[in-house]
Amino acid sequence: MQTEVFSELFPLLSTANPQSLEWLLNVATDHEYPPERAVLMEDAWGNAVYFVVSGWVKVRLNSGSDSVALAILGRGDFFGEMAILDESPRSTDVIALSPVKLLSISRERFIQILFKDPHLHHRMLQLMVRRLRQINLRLQMRSAPPAVKLAQILVSLSENYSHKSDKDREIFNLSHKDLAQVADISVDEAAKIMEKLHEKGWIKIDTINNAIYLLNFPQLVNLAGKV
Secondary structure, three states: OOHHHHHHHOHHHOOOOHHHHHHHHHHOEEEEEOOOOEEEOOOOEOOEEEEEEEOOEEEEEEEOOEEEEEEEEOOOOEEOHHHHHHOOEOOOEEEEOOOEEEEEEEHHHHHHHHHHOHHHHHHHHHHHHHHHHHHHHHHHOOOOOHHHHHHHHHHHHHHHHOEEEOOEEEEEOOOHHHHHHHHOOOHHHHHHHHHHHHHHOOEEEEOOOOEEEEOOHHHHHHHHOOO
16 A cells, blocks of 8 residues: 555545655554454453554444444544553454454554654544544434434444445445444334435435445435434
């Protein structure tokens, strides 16, 4: 992978200087995982930061014998940064939802380059603050109608990770359970809302290609904004 492609693929690295990008590429390790494979386990010590080259992963929190999906991440995103910064065990695990390709950079080397490149350091802080704001938004929406919550998740995933296609914006075909947990609604509510959106022609679910096409994005944005 060339440094220009590396920088364009990952927003975190968009402001890094060419020397930092080249150095990071040289020390990065490639990984590939099939669907349902654990990428990171809860309670494992943070020894690397991971970058999603392709595919989709789920960040989840285990509670006894059950687990709750907290976030869905796709191409161009990263994870594992909190554990490497505070040198503590991970509080969540990460599961591959589709075939996934990742790059990992060891904690020592990533921290080293953060100190050397202030632009990269600042960019990382910006993206971490954005994640906190997204969490705050979800908290503010706790009393919103289920359809508004689910639309907000679909819009957010599309804006962050969607692939342009002939059929419109495309995101991964998440299960009703994962959608429900991330949106903080019931599985039954998620199933009924997705069916209604399909009937309206706002979305199309392609089970063969494991994709959801957002056919009427403006209407979904309008619904998501009704907080």
